[in-house]
Amino acid sequence: MKKAGLLYEGKAKKLFKTDDEDVLWVEYLDQATALNGLRKDIVVGKGALNNQITSLLFQKLKDEGIESHFIEKLSETEQSVKSVKIVPLEVVVRNIAAGSFSKRLSVEEGTELAFPIVEFYYKEDQLDDPFINEDHIKVLGLADDTDIAEIKKLALRVNQVLSKLFDDVGIQLVDYKLEFGRTKEGKILLADEISPDTCRLWDKETKAHLDKDVYRRDLGELVPVYQEVLTRLKK
Ligand code: C5P
Numbered sequence: 001m002k003k004a005g006l007l008y009e010g011k012a013k014k015l016f017k018t019d020d021e022d023v024l025w026v027e028y029l030d031q032a033t034a035l036n037g038l039r040k041d042i043v044v045g046k047g048a049l050n051n052q053i054t055s056l057l058f059q060k061l062k063d064e065g066i067e068s069h070f071i072e073k074l075s076e077t078e079q080s081v082k083s084v085k086i087v088p089l090e091v092v093v094r095n096i097a098a099g100s101f102s103k104r105l106s107v108e109e110g111t112e113l114a115f116p117i118v119e120f121y122y123k124e125d126q127l128d129d130p131f132i133n134e135d136h137i138k139v140l141g142l143a144d145d146t147d148i149a150e151i152k153k154l155a156l157r158v159n160q161v162l163s164k165l166f167d168d169v170g171i172q173l174v175d176y177k178l179e180f181g182r183t184k185e186g187k188i189l190l191a192d193e194i195s196p197d198t199c200r201l202w203d204k205e206t207k208a209h210l211d212k213d214v215y216r217r218d219l220g221e222l223v224p225v226y227q228e229v230l231t232r233l234k235k
Contacts, residue, residue: 001025001080011037012050012197021083022184028054028077032197034216036128043215048076049226050195055079056233057162057194064161066154068190069181084181084189087143090121090129091151093159094175098200099213101175110207116159118152123179150188151180158190166201169232171210174200196226 003025004017011033016025028047033040051073058070069081094101097111101119120137121129137143143151155178166173176199179192192198196211203210210229215222 011040012047013193018080023071024081024083025074026051026079026081028079028193032212032215032222034212036125041215043222045223046197046226049223049230050193050197051077051079053195053226053230053233054193056230057165058190060165061158061161061190066157066161066190069192081191082183082189084183084191086123086179086181086191087147087151087188088123089137089142089151089180090123091155091178091180092119092121092175093117093155093178094119095159095163096172096174096200096202098174116156118155147182147188154178154180154188154190158194162194162199165233167204169235170204171229171232172202172204174202176200196229201229 001023002019004019006014007017007024008015012029012031014027014029016027018025028051030042030044030047031040032043032046055070055073058068061068069084071080071082073079094113094117097107097113098109101107102109120132120134122132122136122140123129134148137148138145158178163173176194178190178194180188181191183189199211200213201210202208209219210225214220214225
């Protein structure tokens with residue numbers, strides 16, 4: 001397989017075409033952003049760590065019967081994925097109150113939720129990814145009832161697998177964001193990445209942040225923390 005032209009450059013990844021129209025080439029970048037790109041820094045080593053963590057997690061999900069767009073890791077910073085049309089939704093699953101949930105609803109960070117909740121945000125940079133509900137999704141034509149039900153079901157199955165996986169290595173999966181795509185045949189497929197950039201991960205004992213909040217909240221160095229997550233997952 002050969003890498004071809006640049007298709008899209010995001011905040012943390014570049015997406016290239018390949019000589020196979022069904023396969024895309026992803027390159028993870030050494031870039032950290034916050035506040036919807038207003039704050040931006042080069043963090044050497046972050047791309048490689050997120051590529052490795054995402055590859056490992058997508059493989060573990062596959063082993064548990066949850067398909068994703070991931071095909072294989074190509075290098076330290078690159079992976080091949082199935083070409084899908086991304087559904088413009090950020091699907092957030094929360095197990096423990098934190099971040100925007102705590103702020104908006106005034107629930108103390110760390111409060112365990114009675115059950116995992118699924119939230120939808122409209123993936124639209126110009127609008128700052130607003131919080132939306134299922135009616136909004138349907139009225140905007142982003143997904144129909146069947147697709148929404150499938151997305152919720154998959155998001156919660158991912159939660160079961162990943163919560164256990166992280167728990168086994170002493171990490172609480174507080175919340176995370178998923179994205180989904182549609183294949184040529186119209187099938188909904190888990191896509192994008194799952195990494196400390198897109199998850200809140202707390203050490204079970206110390207409650208230390210092992211995720212991008214270290215950058216967002218200026219709590220220290222990002223790379224050693226991401227490395228710690230990878231090291232634990234590889235055990
Ligand atoms: O900020 P908020 O509390 O809504 O984030 C919930 C989860 O979704 C966090 O794990 C965060 O890392 C992730 N997220 C993301 N990309 C965004 C917004 C949130 O990965 N654009």
